[in-house]
Amino acid sequence: MKVVLLGAGNVATNLGLSLKKYGIEILQIYSKTEKSAKTLGELLGASYCYSLKKIKRNADIYIYALKDNVLEEVISKINIPEAVHIHTAGSIPINIFENKVKNYGVIYPLQTFSKEKQVDFKEIPLFLEANSDYTNKIITQFACFLSSKIYYLASDKRALLHLSAVFACNFSNFMYLLAAKITDEANLDYKILLPLIKETADKLNYLTPKQAQTGPAIRKDYKTIEKHLKLLKNTPELKEIYALITNSVINTLSEK
Amino acid sequence: MKVVLLGAGNVATNLGLSLKKYGIEILQIYSKTEKSAKTLGELLGASYCYSLKKIKRNADIYIYALKDNVLEEVISKINIPEAVHIHTAGSIPINIFENKVKNYGVIYPLQTFSKEKQVDFKEIPLFLEANSDYTNKIITQFACFLSSKIYYLASDKRALLHLSAVFACNFSNFMYLLAAKITDEANLDYKILLPLIKETADKLNYLTPKQAQTGPAIRKDYKTIEKHLKLLKNTPELKEIYALITNSVINTLSEK
Incomplete structure (x- = not known):
């Protein structure tokens, strides 16, 4: 061949x-x-x-x-x-x-x-x-x-699978990239995040993404969310992403 | 103790x-x-x-x-x-x-x-x-x-580290959740995404998140991006997230 x-x-x-x-x-x-x-x-x-x-x-x-x-x-x-x-x-x-x-x-x-x-x-x-x-x-x-x-x-389902992969891979990696920007700001090496990133991915071997979701948004911890938005006040693009995803987590879980 | x-x-x-x-x-x-x-x-x-x-x-x-x-x-x-x-x-x-x-x-x-x-x-x-x-x-x-x-x-840096962890973990997991919504729509088991998710996380042992970024946004592949936005036309919330993150990937990389 x-x-x-x-x-x-x-x-x-x-x-x-x-x-x-x-x-x-x-x-x-x-x-x-x-x-x-x-x-x-x-x-x-x-x-x-x-x-x-x-x-x-x-x-x-x-x-x-x-x-x-x-x-x-x-x-x-x-x-x-x-x-x-x-x-x-x-x-x-x-x-x-x-x-x-x-x-x-x-x-x-x-x-x-x-x-x-x-x-x-x-x-x-x-x-x-x-x-x-x-x-x-x-x-x-x-x-x-x-x-x-x-x-x-078939092609139509492959197109959806490819779109799904953009979220699962490209967008999750971009979240790592934004996280690394923030650790940079705190003078911390982004590699400190690696055990967390690994565990977040590994969890899906045991839990669905819905079961695995943690953090201030799923707890509707608006006080912490407000603090985070304040920390991001000088980086409007990150702030917008934070706000949109946080709202989406809250909305998605109220659907339950 | x-x-x-x-x-x-x-x-x-x-x-x-x-x-x-x-x-x-x-x-x-x-x-x-x-x-x-x-x-x-x-x-x-x-x-x-x-x-x-x-x-x-x-x-x-x-x-x-x-x-x-x-x-x-x-x-x-x-x-x-x-x-x-x-x-x-x-x-x-x-x-x-x-x-x-x-x-x-x-x-x-x-x-x-x-x-x-x-x-x-x-x-x-x-x-x-x-x-x-x-x-x-x-x-x-x-x-x-x-x-x-x-x-x-110290507390002020820990606050930034915590914010960073929200991106690295909570938001990346939410990307998995959205990916799973799309595989559901294609009648595929989200577990098919696990090797991709694992590799995306593992890559950071070898590459920075910037080096590891792949996908249509970093390639500025506007044709594929348009296709994806069309596939998301009935789910405006996903479409908004897709558009915002895609634009942010493009902007972040033009900063180089």
Whole structure:
């Protein structure tokens, strides 16, 4: 099973490293910038190119781990209709491939990827979609190399899952970032927060997020909330976020 | 070292279990409701009371793990001036004890506590403050029984640390809760998000929150952001939170 990997960002880097680890042949890396293509190519010991015209035509699978906004254009320009084409984007429907290639599908890894920290795909839930039984077989076989957690999910539900992941990951990480701004202000190292952050995440192995919710908002402790809003009076953006989320916690729990 | 523990909520329960584990004698549990006092008393094999008048006067240390808004009243009514009095609240200054008792201080555990999930105090950072060298010694000795991570922090900085913890823990957990609402809508089990949530928290062992930030906002992927806002059109509260946090991610990163 020979693979061409298009992209050299966070997803492509982590995916490439896992492909290599599991012995899948990476024929070539493509990225539109020479430097990125070269960096990932060398990391994976694979050839690389930075022109779509130079993409090798003899791979079995073409994986598009590109930014969402360039995906359509790149797919249109590849023109290797007989291979299997797979994108990895949570928010892009499968029909982006329609009328461009014969065999296509999606493998959406539900995970956050950074180049600086390698993750193992083994435990990552992969959400698959394919345009035919034939493609489905190939994509499933390929996905099984990477992970033991394979699910099938249609584009509309994948879009919701991706949105959900933005809250669960990107927004929760941004809460860490804002927390770190505040510890900075107090001349404390944000790393002091790590046991708290770890426990907050770990709790969900035992409790639902509703059961796990603690803090002044769920206690309707308006006195503490007022104190916090005062502490944030010089940072109106943080204050607005604090107020909105606090109100939402209170509203969500009065729904009970 | 004999302790009376006032409170039977999340903090008191977890603290009581750790005190017991480390062999510190719990003389008595107080809670204003009989049921809570009894439940925790029986859990810890300690006597209990639900009237402030029945609190035993022969303890060395009185620990107030109460709701912030009742703390002042309870402290005023105890009237055992010769013992050491400690509260555990992040947002309450040490001077709440002033002119009420002689020896007093604070042990603020930087952690999230739920009755349903026991945590070990050993790894929890404890932030101490005391009104004198004498009290400081006793409080430090006591805190060292519980945890190996002892810090000293004045009330004003502790207030900021507590505010920071609201973002790092309460608000990030609320992001999980909102994420779970969306997976519900897609008929998916929210537990599918757990590897993502775990990795998001784990990343901070290797990367700063700024380095760890991923997602459409940091990529300024306005097309995906628009799609997400459309998916949220029937839930205006979620939509407002999505828009505000997304804008804040974009603003915070343009500050660079």
